[in-house]
């Protein structure tokens with residue numbers, strides 16, 4: 001992996017043609033020197049404050065809206081305000097939305113781009129590790145309605161992604177771990193060997209920006225393989241939900257107080273435990289993955305996860321059929337596989353047992 005050409009664009013095929021992830025090596029200000037005069041910008045409020053000097057040309061250009069990136073602001077109920085603001089900026093169908101932020105601002109922009117005037121084009125400048133290493137590709141938008149997370153959505157890839165890893169220098173430690181959680185997930189899905197590779201470099205990865213950059217690109221290359229086979233998430237792509245059925249349920253059971261990728265990290269460990277209890281995978285596989293998953297979720301330890309609330313949320317997961325749970329679990333060889341499982345009392349007991357052990361550590 002050391003010789004990976006990380007400055008080469010990654011080209012993704014999609015139902016709307018191909019689009020590129022372009023790595024920008026220079027200073028962040030290079031991205032904003034000449035604002036696109038046919039665009040309206042949707043900017044994470046924190047990025048606006050942290051990078052005011054760098055994005056000044058966009059601010060002077062004047063056509064932008066700011067969004068405070070939190071799950072409440074990703075709710076359908078907030079969209080009338082966004083639409084009014086955009087239309088107040090004289091947005092027309094032939095113009096582009098340019099999104100600057102993490103997964104939340106991405107989801108909001110992508111959803112608006114899919115529906116505003118029956119669709120406008122959009123570009124993305126991801127500023128969090130989660131968005132740079134995972135969510136920026138794959139076409140999906142997911143927004144919340146009331147307290148149901150990610151229940152509405154569309155498939156609509158951006159026209160281009162401009163990726164500058166310097167944004168990560170201001171990211172909070174928890175948000176770095178959240179992104180690393182998604183990177184671990186992608187590697188686990190690729191193969192047990194890929195998982196072991198990222199797991200063995202875990203500490204180094206957090207210290208070394210160059211290694212981080214290589215793993216970001218490696219994660220995108222793994223995800224590219226899967227989304228190009230099944231962009232619309234009908235079959236093979238379901239595997240990307242490894243750790244997510246449990247992870248979303250953990251987020252819901254803790255009122256979104258655990259960052260998404262950290263909830264996914266705990267969700268992977270829980271999935272491995274449940275798989276072991278169901279005799280789908282070996283104890284060795286559970287233990288092989290357990291240490292790094294624990295390290296990456298240590299910051300969430302102080303948050304209590306209620307087992308009844310978690311199970312209730314898990315049973316409402318949108319991937320379930322009417323009678324069965326769709327879970328993504330490791331098999332005997334540690335390969336991550338999609339399966340349908342009965343909603344049995346034993347399954348709930350395994351989850352409660354996991355949480356009892358989890359809260360004892």
Ligand SMILES: NC(=O)c1ccc[n+]([C@@H]2O[C@H](COP(=O)([O-])OP(=O)(O)OC[C@H]3O[C@@H](n4cnc5c(N)ncnc54)[C@H](O)[C@@H]3O)[C@@H](O)[C@H]2O)c1
Pocket residue numbers: 044045046047050068069070071074101102103104105106107127128129130131134135136137138140141142150167168169170171172175178179260261
């Ligand atoms: N559409 C998809 O394919 C997809 C995939 C995975 C996750 N998601 C969604 O993404 C969201 C999580 O995304 P996220 O982890 O990027 O979080 P986020 O967008 O909430 O950002 C996390 C925090 O970091 C701040 N921030 C952003 N960039 C920063 C920077 N460079 N420096 C300092 N602070 C910065 C934000 O203001 C926010 O407070 C969830 O809502 C999840 O459902 C979407």
